[in-house]
Amino acid sequence: MTNNIDYIDDPIDGRLEIKYGLPGEVKFCKRCVISNQRPASSVEFQHRRDSRKTTIHFDDEGICDACRYAEVKQRDVDWEERERALQALCDKYRSRNGSYDCLVPGSGGKDSVYASHVIKTKYGMHPLTVTWAPHLYTDVGWRNFQNWLHIGGFDNYLFTPDGQVHRTLTRLAYENLLHPFQPFILGQKNFAPTMALRMNLPLVFYGENEAEYGNPIDENEGAQRRQRYFAQGQGEEMYIGGVPVSELPEHGIAPSQISPYLPANSDALEAAGIEVHYLGYYLQWTPQQNYYYSVEHTNFEANTERTEGTYSKYNSIDDKTDPYHYWTTLIKFGIGRATYDASQEVRNNHIERDEAVALVHRYDEEFPRKYFPEFLEYLNLDEDEFFEIADRFRSPHLWKNTEEGWQIRRKVA
Template structure:
């Protein structure tokens, strides 16, 4: 029997569900805040980006940063964590061809590559002209971690996140590259902890190990029969090594206005990015998070745990960017949010070595009674956006 989880306590969620007055996100997203006007912190940050920031001045800061770290001997001078998707492709290509840097993109392999995902990664180098290192972890260990993360954390994607965050730091230290450039500050852009929203950097001494969305570190998962050697790839380098390397983690979204849809158009034109021929399950979009056959289960678990699915996350950002009205976003959420990722369901079960019965036991263990109720034998969300 799978243990029932207390979602409200674990994630410090408010018991009363409220939706943002400007976008489609709810107050059930961990760490998001709503003001007295019922507007979420991500929308307020978007307003700040649109009205208060002098982007010309921010670009000057970026130019000075590049001057500080640029190397003229042909060696790499910035590490860009990259899936091969639109955002990291935009980041790497801009740094190389607009700002004269020589980026090394570092990719932690997905659990199970989609055809389109692998094609886009190859296109980043062959069309985009950017160097890439692909790190593929021990498959046996990764499968076990994925199964444990699915059950214990409620997010099978968490082992990938550990690797994609920490392997680029390992590469930076190994190759003596101080500058690491991420794309957006996801906490500020999507709603979360705003402490770094107005800073260009992230502090590896506390942030990298603080995987707030899960509440568990890789070391905790190691207690389930996985050796410390097996876990090495998932862990950040020792702080002493990062300090010795004079590592700095920067966010490109601080220096230029971050717009995912515009990043997509740029990547199509400059790095050969290809969208899916059909929309992704659970949403209306075709161009985001395409790399991994397990992606849909990451978003589906968020829908189960927080009532926030893929269409909510996509539409909320596009409303803030002015690409959708709230009314349009609401209709898209009502139509697509929470759709089950059926396409790769059997593949996911086989990958995690679990039965369909166990899968649904885990899913139901993450349903909170303040969000879910059974109506005529079917689970329904108590609170629907309108």
């Protein structure tokens, strides 16, 4: 299935292969620290094994679309008008008898705490919250999840996928795609619309549109998630973990066990008139503000130490396997967790670019050791097998194998 292989000529090392259809020449945004190797969508709905990626666009001045979009939001958006639109939306759907009128998916992290709490207390809605469980809860993640419900005051459905199936899919996704989070992302993404259908709730609030950090700007306008986002892949054979669904029985997974990972039927969604809206479209959305908000309202706890691979203490801290998601993006695209965190903070004017560069140099390539034994056990791999698989996914145009080990060819400066 691998079609044409791309190469770039390096003055020292000669012809180097470029994997995944990435741009051959690595460039960094002049405003933040993201590189042009970033895949266009963080959701990375990757059906096939050999999919080529579209990547984030840089304009003539060398600024990435995510920075341009952040500028537009800070400069041009009339936030009072947007809030009035949110009021009108809530007025249309608010229940009079206190029954659920909307669904808010989340994990009890800072963003879902903010979304659900503000919708309930400021806009008078009656949200039902739903959660697709992490692979392996951290202690602090479990406490934050509990505090969200107990202190924030929310009803919640916690869905935990079959642990054997989820492990097998995660292992396949690691081996075939170096994307151990793909089954989690698929399940989490499809869970909210499925529950909205089941609970007969026509309004779903997501937090921010994560795609806006990688998408072309003109695809970001609008408050609603498009129907086709949920219908993706229907009518053609689905792949999970790089394996066609029809071949999963060979790995001990029956077709019926896959249903939690599949999208809700798009006709049923349309017939039910379910609307999915981004709260980040209506309200100014910054991770740091959401953190302060959740500390104040549900006793949200940050970690006592920074997360490995970055400098932050309060982003995505509920799953022990989460650091390996970012580590695999470092391997495939040369982009680690500190790059994502620092880029976001530059765009929100919390840090300057030279600080961001220093943070990336310091933390981006740090290997997450803390939960490594548990993650290896989860994947049923030993350490050698783990790294052997990962090394196959290093693109030669990004990585050089030297006597001191693997080195990234081009760093942000």
